[in-house]
Each structure stands twice: as C-alpha cells, then as structure tokens.
Amino acid sequence: MMFCAFLGSCLVPFAYLTVLELSKSLPAALLTAFILIFDTGCITLSQYILLDPILMFFLMGAVLSMVKCNSCADRPFSASWWFWLSLTGVNLAGAMGVKFVGLFVVLLVGLNTIYDLWDLLGNLSLSLVMFGKHLLARVLCLIVLPLALYTAMFAVHFAVLNKSGPGDGFFSSAFQSQLIGNNLHNVSIPEHLAYGSVITMKNLRMAGGYLHSHWHLYPEGIGARQQQVTAYLHKDLNNLWIIKKHDSDTADLSDPLSPVEFVRHGDIIRLEHKETSRNLHSHQHEAPLTRKHFQVTGYGINGTGDSNDFWRIEVVGRKTGKLIKVLRSQIRLIHVATGCILGSSGKTLPKWGWEQVEVTCTPYLKETPNSLWNFEDHINPKLPNISLDVLKPSFAEILLESHMVMIRGNSGLKPKDNEVTSKPWHWPINYQGLRFSGVNETDYRVYLLGNPVIWWLNLVTMGLYFLITVCTAVALKRGVQLTYELKELSGVVLRGGGQITLGWLLHYLPFFMMGRVLYFHHYFPAMLFSSMLTGITWDSLLKFCAGFLSPSTTARKVYGGVFLALVLLILYSFYLFHPLSYGMIGPMASDPSSPMAGLRWMDSWEF
C-alpha cells in the first residue's frame, strides 16, 4: 500500500515537470500539479492496492522522458539525450508489463518518434548516414530495449511461478509439464495407449480445452437434442473418456487377466464418456455456432450407440500400425461415417453450454491445431508407469502461449445480460463513480469519484483548447503577423498541447471499441493528460489575453488573479469532497442529515 501510494504521489512531480518542459511556464505547471494533488479520484486510486498507480507511474514516466528527450533534440547523442531516450524505453516496458493499457502510451511514443524522424529526414543538412544513426538509436532504445525488458519480466514470472495452480488447464500439456506440482510435472504414466485406458484429450490450439461432456442436452432447435460435447479449460472429472474398440464392449477388457491390446494408428475406435457412459458421436446436423461444421454429441446408453460413434484415430506424420504415445503424439480423430475431423472451433457457447468452448466435426480437411489433439492423462492399471521427461517447450513458445491465454481471458470479460456497466461517455463528465468499500450507513465508505469541480474544469478546458487551437491555426495559416511572444505561445499551444491531446485521445477513444467490461478507473490515464492540458491551456489563454490587454501591470494582475481564483476553487472543492477518498461514515448523502448532503450534485452518484 505504501508503495502504491508513493508511486501515486510521484505522478504529481512528473506531471509538473512535463508541463514545465512543454510550456516553459511555472504557473501552468503549478496548476496541473494542484489539480492532481487535490483530485479525490487520484487520491483514492493511489491509496488502495491496485495496479493503476503503478501503470500511471510508468506512463507518466514515459511521457516525461519523451518530452525531455525531445527538448534535448538540439544536441543529439549527448549523454542526457541517451539517458532520456533509454529511460523512455524502460518506462514503456514497465507500462506494458503492468497492464495492456500500457500499449496506448507505446503508441503515443511511437507516433512522436515517427514525427521526429520525419522531421530529421526533411533536414537536408543531415546526411543519410546520420539519419541512419538516429533511426538505429531509436530502434535500439524504444523497441529492442523495452522488448528485452518485457521478456525478461516474463522470464522472471515463469521462474518465480513454477508451481502448479488453478489456472493450469488453460495451458497446453507442454506448458503444464514445466509447473511443479502439476500432474504432468515429472510424469510417470503408461506410455502407449491401449484399449480400456481412461484418458483426457487436450486440443492443441493455444488455450484450447479438454474434450468434455456433461449431463446436459443441446437445447431445442440446435441440432439434435442429444448430450452436449464441449471443450472445457479446467481440469474436471467430466473430461475423462474411455477408449474402446468399435465392435466389442469393455466387459472383457476390464478383466485383469485379458491381454493388453494397444491402439494403433488407423484403428477404428469408440470413445465413451466415463461419467455418463455415452459415446462420442457426430452426424450431419449443423454445429451450434459454426454452421458449416457438423454437430458433435454424446449418444447411446451405457456405451451402446450406433455406427456414427466410430472414429478413426490417426497420428500426424506416422504410418499405419504404429503405437500411439501419450503427450507426444499429435492425433486427429476422423469420423468414419462422414469423414469429418473432430475439432474445437474456439468459439464460446452461450449460456446453455455453460460458456464452454464449442466442439465440432469439420468437413474441411485442413491441418490446423484446432483439429489436433493430444492425450494428457492416461490411466491404465494393466500397464507399467514410465517416467517421461518429455516436451521441453522453448521460452519463446511459453511466452507466446501465455499471451494467447491472457488475450483470450481478457476478451472473455464480457458484461452479462442486463448488467448495468460503465460506459466510456460517462467518464469525462464524472457521471458515476465506483464503490470501493462499504454499502450501508454504518460502514466506512470509500467512493472513487473524481473531484467534480476539477473534472468539469477539465472538460470545459478541452472545449476552450479546441477553440484556441482553431483560432491560432487559422491565424497562422492566414499569415497574420504575430509578435515574437505570441509566436512562442502558439508554438506551445499547437505542439505541446497537441502532444498532450493526442495522449488523451489515445488513452480514451479505444475504450469505445472494446467489448469487455469497463470500469470508471480506466479513464484515469486519460485524465492525467486532460489535467496537463488544463494547465497549458489556461496559462496560454491568460497570456493571450494579457498580450491583447497591453503589457502593463493590469494585465499581470488579471493573469495572477485568475490563477489564484482557480487554485482557490480547487482547494475549496477538495475541502468539500475530501471525505470521498478518506472515507465516510454516517447516513447516505441522500439523507439531509448527512455531512455530504447537498453535495450529491448528480443523481447518479451513490455516496
């Protein structure tokens, strides 16, 4: 907690320095700092352990060092230039490593760098060799360095987290064998597959699941009304299947005296679900989601089904008659009657399928991991257990796989039906906060809500900034003669403000396109940018006005007066709203006797 709060408070000096660098104006920087110090939302966010303060620390660090590096542009390859450039890279790696939202700041730095390089390219006094050096330096510091750090972070992650845990099922068999405590770590299981073995089958696609079935039927109208077969990411008893011959029953196989018969490449087999005793079955009905594929069901009673339960087992790259190895053999199951291949489409079934993954039989005979499986667990008391030190995946494979799993998990955070979720347009207007703790009147309540005065000030400033930019840009384009100071100032507005606005857009707009569950705190990185913009805009606006008013003492008085008023306003609003972040006890704000009564300016706030 201490740590996060410390990082959270670092945001203030970072923002201060950034604005100072961009605008070269102390009041602007101070205003930004005041805004961040006295914003209840920022305080609440950094006081409690969440990843956001860390993310915002790195993000602001990256922006600051980028800006610093830009201002070193006149003495390239100097020590300080190298320092800031590589620091940008380090911060980028940090931001990306905390949350994927860090990608947006990478985009910001990337665009800035491209602009920078384009500028250098147009500078004819710079030889192409020099330009190549510039390019190389940036590639090194902004691409190679962060990537190296990022992968190093993952290497540490895998090295530290080498124990098995509840999320194992999300990963491939090879990945799992690296985890201590997983049943695949230093496995000792029968090596060759035999009839009568109890097995689990895992799909080979990244984050593919185990072949699974359960006591639930496909709903009315979706193919035949037979038992569901799905792919399930967690380890479960319902993932167990028994391998049987297609023409004889198990009775004789369970007899301990009967000889062991191995399964061979090209054999025709039947897979019986252990819990429900139904056979893996397919037929020419449409699969529930992938309509061009066939439906896969569990069929039959106590292992007696029909000829649609027969599957031919084939190992990739092997010849007929070869034995099938657990874990190592990549197999496919071909439906004998229709010639389709058992596969997992990777699509999530709706509620009736418990949001598990669809399993289909695909008539297109393409070689993709979707239609390849391996055997993971293998239980057969008649066979000797052999220790297998198999499957050493390379680090790159592990890295890729863990990212696939994360991306799938992230996009899986979909809002449920009828759930009221936070919408991106709510955020800048501070429409609704997030309850951190406490619901009832007697609880100690903390409510994440931005200081409304500050947030609305930011919002108004955004409009003001837009107006100022349009005016200055048009004036410059029309060739209006400006004094030296005004030219400087318009440079600050257009270039500095532009960079910050770009940052705000990059950290805000992408949320409109996300399908996942969104929360209010996703806006805070963007809010940092908008606070910095507020500082720059007000400073420039007042200077413009002062410039027009005449450079006398009255102008300076107006300038100082407005700044003082803004700061006092912020201070007063903080005094009003500070209980939001430091905790409230007592009746709800809707009750007139509450200390927060009268402060519930919007009906949607719930403190």
Next chain:
Amino acid sequence: MLGFLKEPVVVTAEINVNLVALTVMGLITRLWGLCYPRAVVFDEVYYGQFVSLYMKRIFFVDDSGPPFGHMLLALGGYLGGFDGNFLWNRIGAEYTMNVPVWSLRLLPALAGALCVPLAYQILVELHFSHCAALGAALLILLENSLITQSRFMLLESILIFFILLAVLSYLKFYNLQRHRSFSGRWWFWLMLTGVACSCAVGVKYMGLFTYMLLLAIAGLHFWHMIGDQTLSNVSLLCHFLARGLALLLIPVVMYLSFFYVHLALLYCSGPHDQIMTSAFQASLEGGLARITQGQPLEVAYGSQITLRNVLGKPMQCWLHSHTNTYPIRYENGRGSSHQQQVTCYPFKDVNNWWIVKDPGMQQLVVSNPPRPVRHGHIVQLVHGITTRYLNTHDVAAPLSPHSQEVSCYIDYNISMPAQNLWRVEIVNRESDTDVWKTILSEVRFVHVNTSAVLKLSGASLPEWGYRQLEVVGEKLSKGYHQSMLWNVEEHRYGKSQEQKEREVELHSPTQMDISKNLSFMAKFTELQWKILTLKNEDTEHKYSSSALDWITMDTNIAYWLHPTSGAQIHLLGNVVTWASANAAALVYTCLSLWYLIRRRRRIYDIPEDSWQLWVSAGGVCGGGWVVNYLPFFLMEKTLFLYHYLPALTFQILLIPVVLQHLGDHLCRSVLLKSMFSALIVAWFSSVYFVYCTFSPVTYGQPALSMTELKDLRWKDSWNILIRKQ
C-alpha cells in the same frame, strides 16, 4: 429582356459517344433477363417483406439501416402496382402473378448500370486520360459480383450508385472551384454532393464512411484555401458557409425527411409495435390505439391501471400477480417469504390490473372530482383480482439474491409486517408537481421503508413461476435504467367498491379519450434510437464470412438454385479484376511511400502536377477503399461478401490510375510503351474471358452440367452447389 427575339435560340448539344455507349452496355448487362428467375433470390426475402409492409402501410422497424433504401424498393413495387400480398418466407419460392418482379428489380438494376458511366466520369474529373477512364468503366461493367448484386431487389447497387455520384459531384464542384466560384453549376454540384451523400447514408449506414471521407477531403481543400492570401476574409467566410450549408445542413434535413416520409407512409400498427413505447404505439392506427382510445389522461386515486415495463427486453411485459405463492424453499435451499408471486407477464391478462390506492383512505374508487396522483406522492398498489397489496421486504429475490423479493402481501401473523408504501417518481417530469399521466409518464416506484426500486430483472422464473419474468426490489439503484421504469398503458377510473362488481369491471374493455399527438421529432428520436440499439441475436449464417476473406475472395454466396435443373446464381467476383485491384493497391502504396521519402529529401522523380494527380486520385480511390473496408474489422455483426462491394468499386477505380501512371512515367522507351500496351490488351481480354466463364452463375442461365460446375470451382473454399445424382 426580350433578347431571344433579336438573336436566334441555339441549342448546341455535345454528346460524348463513349458515355452513351457505356451507359447502353451497362443497361444491357444489368437489365438482360431481369425477370429471371421468377423466384425469391437471397435477401429479397428480407427486403421483400418491407416492401409488402409499405404497400399495406404497416409500421415496422428494421435495425439494418435507415428507411430510404427500403422506400426506393417500395417505389418500384408501387410503380408496378404491387398490392403487397406475397408471403416472403423462403428463398427460392416462386413469385405469384401479382408480384411485379421486373419493376421491383428495375431500380437497383438501373443504379447498377449507371455506375459504369459514373466511373468513367470520375476518372475524367480526376484528370486522367479518356483511355484510363474507359478502362475503369469497362472493369466495372465486367465485374460479375456487381452485376449479380444489381440484378435483384437488394440495396448495395443503389448504395454504390449514390456513393459514386457523391464523389463525382464533389470532384466536378472542386474543378469548377478555381475559376467559377458561386456560379450556377458550382452551386449545383455542391448541392448534389450533399444530396447524394445523404441518400447514400439513407440507404445504408455504410454510406457514412464515404460521407466522412468527402467531408475530410472538403476540409482539407478548404484548409488550403485558408492559406490562400489572395482571398479576402469575407469571401472565405462565404465559401465556408456554402460548404456548411451543402455538406452538413442539407444532409441532416434530407435524412430527417426520409424518416418523415417513412412515418407518414406507415400509419398502421403492425408486428413490430411492441418494440416501441406505449406512446408511440398509441400514435399508430389499430393496435394499442384502439384500446387506449378514450382513456382518461391523469392517473387518480382509485384508477385501475396496467403497468408496462419501459425497457421491453427481453420482451415487453406487464406487472402481474396471481394467486400462487413463492415456494417455501427454492431448489438451491434458500428460503422465501411464501407470499403471493409478483412477476412480469408478456401477455395481456386480467391479472395485470392494479388499482392505485391512497394509503390514508379505504376506498378503491375514484372520487368525484378525481384526485390526480402527482410526482412524489405515496401510494399503495392493490392487485385487482386478489386485492392484495404490492409489497417488498428484506428477503432475497428468487433469482437475483442481491435484490429484494417483491410479493403481494399475505399476513401469516409471523411478525413480518406489511411494507406496502411506494413513492411515485415521474422520471420524465417537467416540474416537481407534475401529474402522473397515462402512457406518457415514465415512473419509478421507490419503496418507502427500504428505498428499493421496483425493477424487472430480466431473468425468467422456473416452473413454479410459470416461466414468467422476475420482478425485484433493487436496493442499489445504479443510476437510471429503463428496467426500473414503468408506464401506465391501459387505464380507467374504477367505479365499483364491491369486489365482485370490480372483477366484472376489470374484465370489460376500457374507453374514453387521450391526445395522441406525438410530435415528429419525438417519433423520429425514438425510432432512430431503436434502430441503433436494437440488436438481433447474432446468428452465424452459412455464407457469412470474415473481412479478411473478402480481399482474396475466399468466399462466395449462393443466391439461388433452380429446384430441378441445377442452374444457380452466386455472388462471385471477377477473379482477374480482384487480383489486379489488390495489386494496384499494393503498387500504389509502395510507390507513394517511395515518392514521399524521396520528396522529403528534395528529390523529385515526377513533375509536380502529375504528383498532385497521383495524390488526389489516391486520396479518392484508395481512400474510398480504406474507409469502406477497414471499419469492418472492428465490427462484431455478421458480415457477408457483399459488404465489400463498395470498397471493391473504389479499388477497381485505382487500377487504371496506377496503370496510366506506370505507362506515363516508368515506361520511358517506345518499345517498353508498346509492350505495356500489349500487356494491357492481353490482361483486358483475360478479364473479359473470366466474365464470360462465370456469366452462367452470374445470370443463372444457362444451366450448367455437373462437370462444368466442378470446373468453375476455382477455389476450394467456394461453395458451388453440385447435386449428387
């Protein structure tokens, strides 16, 4: 003034034979055998039902887009004298004699045919040679997918026509800009740009992409004008206002007028009524209006009402109760209050009636004069048939354990007192003393003891609740949500104090009068909002595809199959054209990058004016391709190959641009130039050859044999229907 008397009236006509010939060829390729097949083809089954509804003036909501395109199709039906009597239920169904197939398909075919001369003119306006322009037009002419799409009652060809028209008129306008600002023709083309843009948007929302592109180009051109010091500030302002008027105001007005016509045409109630609010339904003839006509407007103490949930999802329903009680224990072991169930019921029923009661009085009839209920008043709601009071208490709801159970109170004498006071909060009130109005007011019921809000949870109850929808008391009211809002739909003033008489009264229909003037803007906002938010269940279609499949044409759509002969129609492009268009886009990108970087180092490979041509042609054609294609990667709806056709059209226009540039600037020697021309001729003949090869599946005739069909399956992923004998 009488000048025409002194001078003879001379009409000089200038006819571009190229254009005429192209138009004629376009008409021939698109209109030939238009009535064949005389059966429902693909999405005609979808648009046809709307045409029928237009003919019958029945209101509908189509979430796929604004109504202008549907209206154009319906215009075809109107001109052909279609009476709307056809059951659009199955692709391949034979049309009956009363369906004017030719005139229904005529407008899309005309639009498709006119795309050919439009393409020619666009290239001419981009200052490319007539040869290049002719090439562009021929490529469009021989593009099988565009032909297929324009020969049926579908919207894409109309959309493409308006898009191309908008681009052409903007280019014409821009070319007049330099010398003849504010002339009549200048105004005409400027206005036409706005009109064509709004028509494109009105046909399909996809038109927005091109509209945005044109706005951006216009913005850029205006930005250059700002830099032009020879223009005075005033004339600059005039230019700005003219553009604002034509490109922003006119499209908005046009767009509104589409909806105005749409709503004016459709005044009868129909199958989609229930999506709309009660107020909207009441404005349509028949349906709810017949019931609510003559109801008292103001809800008073003693009123008998039905309460409809405003959300209307998962289905419209009314607050309901019946004599069955909640089971003592649910399946998962949690307990209930065992009081009478309160649910939301999707059908009209006598058990949907409630009586508004003043907590301070015993009577259940309306006094004379009636005492209206206002915002903030506290009421009790009495269930009409069982006379029990609507109640909620600190017991977990059956399916949403975080919310309170809502019941009709039964006194079991177990120290669980009745908590049946509700505060009426009118959400869309104008002042705090507003009267609760039938249909118009959207009301929240806030429980006085627990401040819970009466809410439809959306879950449906198990068997014991007859699968009706669950109603709960929401304690943590997260802002406004429509599931918490209710409006009075049916309403009458209760007259009978006796329970028996009241039951008879509840069973009888209501009568009296209510104003049904919903302003056009209110109707428009509601309809627009419904169109944008209505989500059909995303069903994967057999022929749906992903955006990535389009560029290589890995997918096709079977539109129609003859029931016996095996003749079939497919949406399949001209393979050569698609490949060349991709190549052109690639070459354009690479060359532009190369030129740009070289220009940055002050090395000018091509003259400045041909660079300008190159950029502007790329901006229009390449930009058109990008804006019409890339957004599909972000969309989550079901996509089909025909969504790519607008982008494809722009991409095809890029081919002659690139070819002419290559011919002019890269083939320096005469030998190279003649080789290049020969290559182009050969390539064109291959385009024509492919067109001819695939024309049987484009036009649906002649029927092909099995082997011929197999030969047409150039890609394994194409789904050409081959009958097993």
